[in-house]
Amino acid sequence: MEPIASSGAGAVVRPTGTVTSEAAALLRDGRVLAAEVLSPGGEGTLLLAIGRHVIPAESDLRLDPGARLLVRVEEGLDGVVLKIVAPAGDEEESLLSALRSVVGEERPLGELLGELARGLRGAPERAQLPPEVRSLAQALEALVAHPDGDAGALRTLLATLGLGHESALARLADARGGREELERLRGDLKALLLRAHAALAEPGAHGELREALGRALAGLEAEQLLNLARERAGEPLVLSFPFPDGEGWTTARLAVPPRREGDAASAADDEQPFRLSLGLELSKLGPLRADLALTRGQLSLRLLVTRAETVARIAPALAGLRERLAGGRRSVELAVRRATPAETALGLDPLDIRYLRERHLMNVAG
Secondary structure: OOOHHHHOOOOEEEEOOOOOHHHHHHOOOOOEEEEEEEEEOOOOEEEEEEOOEEEEEEOOOOOOOOOEEEEEEEEEOOEEEEEEEEEOOOHHHHHHHHHHOOOOOOOOHHHHHHHHHHHHHOOOOHHHOOHHHHHHHHHHOOOOOOOOOOHHHHHHHHHOOOOOHHHHHHHHHOOOOOHHHHHHHHOOHHHHHHHHHHHOOOOOOOHHHHHHHHHHHHHHHHHHHHHHHHHHOOOOEEEEEEEEEOOEEEEEEEEEOOHHHHOHHHHHOOOOOEEEEEEEEEOOOEEEEEEEEEOOOEEEEEEEEOOHHHHHHHHHHHHHHHHHHHOOOOEEEEEEEEOOHHHHHOOOOOOOOHHHHOOOOOOOOO
């Protein structure tokens, strides 16, 4: 059989026949997907497994059953083709190829979801939209963090954004997830976006709305890939979520420690601080950042803001906040100071990742 490496960078596999609406949503232009050859057929035909879907295809390549591929979906005048970019076993090249498809195209998630929500509210003949699109419109209004929410509400919000959609799929495929997890997976943001995008696949009067859906999906996938790069570099993950700002939405970013900081060795050290950082920009307050460090006996909170008037508004409220946070169980240190925009964004900027700085994202193949 011809090895993948000898097939050249332009090797392609072309899906054939009819695919389900979910599979069509999966095969969206620009996406990088892992595929496995299930069985070769005759005269250049084969079956591919992508996620939970089995897709008939044709190719001039001769591929062994069990071969794993990384493919980029490309949509042209003649339909969809899957361009082979690397064997799926090459994890480094797989991640770099996927990052190349999103770096430079990413936009803040709050901005993208806010744009989509406005498009859904203003869509003509809204009652005539497919049920999948109406379900998304209803769910979007609940996917915004509220200032008066608690930790449980934020935890629920982060779990419903679909940032772990594929890992949940993998658990289900390995029979490690139950019906309850399946229902959660069907209702997360990524699943809702995929179904709504597929429901508007036919050319029609909702072209702008479908484009907004595509941008939101691309933004969510950029968040997933950039976090994978952070995890590979041992850096804190940055979880983005929409936050209300006036009549629209902004993006809040929460930096959480890499998993190894929560292992048994760290837990055994009571004085090892647990650190979180939250950053966002509000139209009336400007950019701000909150750095929290928690130990058994102390909570430290440092607020960084870029406007002098914001310092003047926050400083008088620190005493009341200190009393609320202390609760008699630990000492509390609170401080607010003026900082530069670079300081408020440090570690929270989407592309400020060591993995990207140490690797070449550009190549001659694009």
